Amino acid sequence: MAHKFRVAVIVVVFAAGSTVNAGAVGAQPSSTSITAAGITAAVQPDGTYEVRAQQPAAWTFTGSVGAKVTDNRTRTGQDAIGSYREIDFGYTDTVARTASIRVYQNTAAVLFGSTTGAASPNVPASGVPFPSLKAPALPHQESFQDRAFSTYKFGGAPAPDSPLLSFDDQANGFLFSAADNFPVAKLGVGAGNTLSEGIAASVTTLPAGFTHQSILALGKGIGTTYGTWGSALMALGGKHRVPNDANTTLNKLGYWTDNGAEYYYKYDENLGYTGTLLAAAKDFADHGIPLGYMQLDSWWYPKGSSNTWQGNGNLRGGEYTYRAAPDLFQQGLAAFRDQVGLPLITHARWVDPASPYHGQYTMSGNVVTDPRFWEGTMRYLADSGVVGYEQDWLSDGAQAQYNLSDPGAFVDNMAQSAAAKGIDLQYCMPLPWNYLQSTKYQNLQTTRVSNDRFERGKWDEYLFDSHLAGSLGEQPWSDVFMSKETDNLLLSLLSGGMVGVGDKIGDLSTTNLGQTVRGDGVLVKPDTAIVPLDSTYLAIAKDAQAPMVAATHSDHNGLRDAYVFAYARNGGSQSIGFSPAELGVNGAAYVYDYFSGKGRLVPAGGRFTGTVSDGSYYVVSPVGRSGIAFLGDAGKFVSAGSKRISQVSDQGRVETTVQFGAGERSVQLHGYAPAAPKATATSGTAGPVSYDAATRLFTVSVTPGPGQKAQVQLG
Template identity: 25%
Template sequence: TFNNACILVDHITGQSNDLVVSITTDGTYSIKVKDTTWLHSAPTSFVTGGDLHSSPGGDLKLLQTTGTSGQDLLGAWEDTNFQYQAGESRITASIRLYPKRQDNFLIFSQKYVDDAKETNVSSYDDIIGCFPSFKLTNAAAELGYMAFAGGFFGNQNKAFGRFNANTTRIKDGIEGGPIAIFDHEGNTIIISPFSEFMVASQRFKPGDSIGWGIMGGVKEVPKGYQYDTILYYSDGINKAFDGWGGLLRTWFNKTDSDILKDDTIKYMGYWTNNGGYYYYNTEKGKTYQDTIKELIQYANDTGIPYNYYQFDSWWYTRGEGNGTKEWEPESTIFPDGFKSKDNVYAIQNGGKFAFVIECNSSVSVPIQEEFWDSLFTKAQDWGMIMYEEDWMTWEYLKMESFSTNLILGKTWLSQMARSAQRHGIQIQYGWAYPREAMQSLEFPAVTQARVSGEYRPGHSEQWRIGEVSMFASALGVRPYKDTFWTTEIQPGNPEENRLSNLAFSLRCCTTDGQILRPSKPATAIDTQILQRAFHPLLPGDSEIWSTHTIYDATYHDLYFGTVLVVDPPEGYILFAKDLDFIIDEGEYMYYEYPKFSEMAPFNKSSILKLETRCNKTNPCLYHFVQKLHFEFHGNHSYYIIGEVSKWMTMSQNRIVSITPDYNAELMINMLGAPYEDVTLTYIEDGELKQRTCNLGMPGTQTMSLVTGRCPF
């Protein structure tokens, strides 16, 4: 216990001093980034007994300030604890740091030492406890922000701007999500919930403060309940999201194991959702059953490698509020067979399972895990591999209990995910709020999420997912932008049977439909986000995304980068520092796809002038190839350009590994469909070469770059 009236201590959060928290024993604190103070604490407050208690300046009494230490999954930690008396309840606010870690972050916690009653406030978008909280001031450093909010993992109402006393556009409350705050150099802190995601909110008071706590509708909090907030720092926006997400995934043990099993991520399929030709539409005079059978037959006859078929909301029995009444195929839709408020599953409607049903709501929520077991067991017999929980924002808003109950939201999603996990079914979230997005950290079965609106007429801008993909990817969820079309002109929405473009489809995948993808989702580069925040008057339609595929080439990691450019500002220059796959010691060649014969050198000092001809109709795609030195039997250099007939020319789904061996061979191990021909393009000692290998019956092959033989 600190007995002095007021002691100020600077705490370095990791093994560098890039992020420092200054803590005073009176309960105030501030945040420094690289020796510049960015944030000053605003008052701490809690609601109990129907009254607001705050400090300083109010009747929230600081009982004691203590220091504790210990060890957890993240390492050795040190806490500064402020114990407050809020009416009849004691509540501890603490700041935790991990001084021995390489990364820099803080955990702020609110722990209820006693039960707290009458905690709710007048607005669900407010909070019942505020810690941490920061003043909106004009800091010594000019700061910008990116804040996620609304549906589609926060993509719907995301906002950019300057973070200062005049900030007005941050969406808080039920819709709110993580916020990234950064300076002109890209030094970034991310602030978000670290636990209890379904009840966590931020409160934004324009011109005053921003703070984090439990959402405003919660009426009581039990003894021992704890909510946590994380503040994470890194020296780049993308780097900050990568590090923040990696830490969260470590804490919640979220791995890619289920993603690797999800065939709807791995393979191309056919979708019938809104924007598709067969969305509430069949072939003239035919049932859906006949329509789908003909679609499958045509794909089989022509070699279109659809590995699965998505059935949207048109096939089951609808009920009150247009929700799901019975999740069974209607006889007029699938004659051979195959949850709304009045669903047949609820005990209240004569069913077997417990549901929450509110008198004035058009939705209901299952609260018995056996319901999901029953649903998924039946769906397994149908051959279902992925379940989409759609309209999640609508469900949340229409069910008032989600905003007043501490555990209902988490119970709903947890029961669904656990059951799906047991049945080997993956889940896609649709229209999810950021709170639902972050809750997916606890569920390996949630492998993907739609982060955009539907791809349909009138929604031509829905593909802009560069920023939100940073958020989704950080959570261990693959971002999904809805479907893509292979033909531009059709009678109605694409893809009508017999009008799909096979050649176009195969540019994204192997002949058996495995999607050729990079090592990470493509995300907006930092400078795009900095421009949106600091220069909002410049053209706002620019999209510059990057991604890469990385190989362990024995001697060093080998990077193959890809950059998408759409509508860059006039005279825009792309620097090497803007691309996370350019390493200082690396030598590269780059080209604009598909003109691989026009390659030019690139290194850490290079620039690339982007042209305004790169637009939505004709986007520019640049590929960067790192030089590979091979020193057996002489000093040889290689640039492996890859499979130039594909958009993603280097993918570990095709080129599995690049391996030197003791026989002085440089082996390229390939994967694909049985008997598929794969043509590999590369440069050997300055000479452009191509070799074609047939993968044979196993669908695997090894080629030697040294001899050009396959099998080597």
């Protein structure tokens, strides 16, 4: 695996009226400064440097390379993030090094860089890596732990491969992390709140021209800070955001057989394992809920020294061979795929010590780094109808030795070989660095963000960790649950990513699933992942038992419908509140309690308050020029999701396009109106409007026209 060596750090700041000043190119014998996007970066001849920002607050970050600077110069250019101005300078710390500070014109970013001129000990003579920034000491911090799924935490020392978010009582914040060499990155927090990004002690020597990158993002609002940080990392990694309907596994309901599902290492003995799964798929189809794909967990391949599907030893052992267990799949995996008629996701572990792979391929620890293995594996999976590969146990057995090459060879060859065969990846049990590493792989599309078997005790980690995954372009996945569990199903749907259940045959809830998918199995979901509000971050950082209020949304032509899920975290009931404005819903809004069927009009600038316990769900819709708050499909959790409501506008009357799945005959629309509205259809039909003068809620049934669409006007 080839490595490009250069060190970098990014600072991202939000400021209005950003400008870029022209700069000369040439040696600068004295202090040098550059300004762009409201940020000023400066380097002094004695080796001190600083970044000053006026927005979101008057913050200064300072540091020193510990040596005199040589050959100061400025230049301009453009990279994947955008147009920039840069200060370049040289200095010596054990070996000669060159460094740079780069400020961006349009994305309000600053990039710090350092390049080693010769091989050097990992720890420089100065004792600190570049950069080491004395940062503002803000009252609150969030980071992610070096444990399975990288569970969030507030306060305390961050894991070395974690990003670190610091924020004040107005939710102004900055986020600091590695931007390259993620497996061996080492985040440090020293005296005086000095933040540094270096390389883990397991690496003793850095080669000439070594590259390390780090990123610091500043923003007004925690969500804004995460968003810009993640966008910058994706730009550096060459990744684009993955649409949440990019493939079948994201677009349709799935059936899962992992830990917590009914058929995890268990099946109907009268049917056999494959027969049981065929019957499960038929059960969904018979109930009018077609599946889009099926996941096969670790039971599907032989494990441990026993070379059996049940495995043996600790945790049943690792992979003996990564092929379908012949006593379960007598005709092979491809034949099963043809029988079930569904694309497959297959699970993977580490390689067992008894596996013949140790003698056949180059390995590091208990994972394969050899591209030949990955090419052969992905060819086999693709030929067997597999569209998704789930790499599990990333925080445990599935880890390479932590040096400068092996972790990258493991995940790079996995991703590249999968991409060559059109297979998408999912990370499971990720460490913080795995989340960040995903920015290098366009086909790393989903990441498990909470522990096995989704349930109430895992909601917090699911929501906070979804912010990490979503900001980096990964669709978060909750893990399996049963369809009768309304709140678990709803929260998983609100991720905007994949949704999968693990029901026993004959035990599915068509009522709940019918509120989740169209008749063709397509998920009706929001545009983005549900995450805690900025105000929730502040509340929980101050009080560990503060309630959760999280939200996501659907956007249509400048109109936003928000979806809010809230619950108590004190074991009882708690008061909550939010304003439509903080959800991005402008002006007056109608807040509809989905489960009670009641709502409340909130005036522009107003605030909604309520009391929650186990889980409350609200749809927040803007009141348009017509005076109507259009709530969308009364039969769907995400009532204005784009797979059902593909278009909405309100320039004095509501105009909407309703998308039907194959075989669907009618949809009931609903909303709030000050008086009974009239409904007309220009495509399809609209029935009579039912209006409740007491609640001011209306409903109307519509049927599809050509293209399985209805075009309806309300006013």
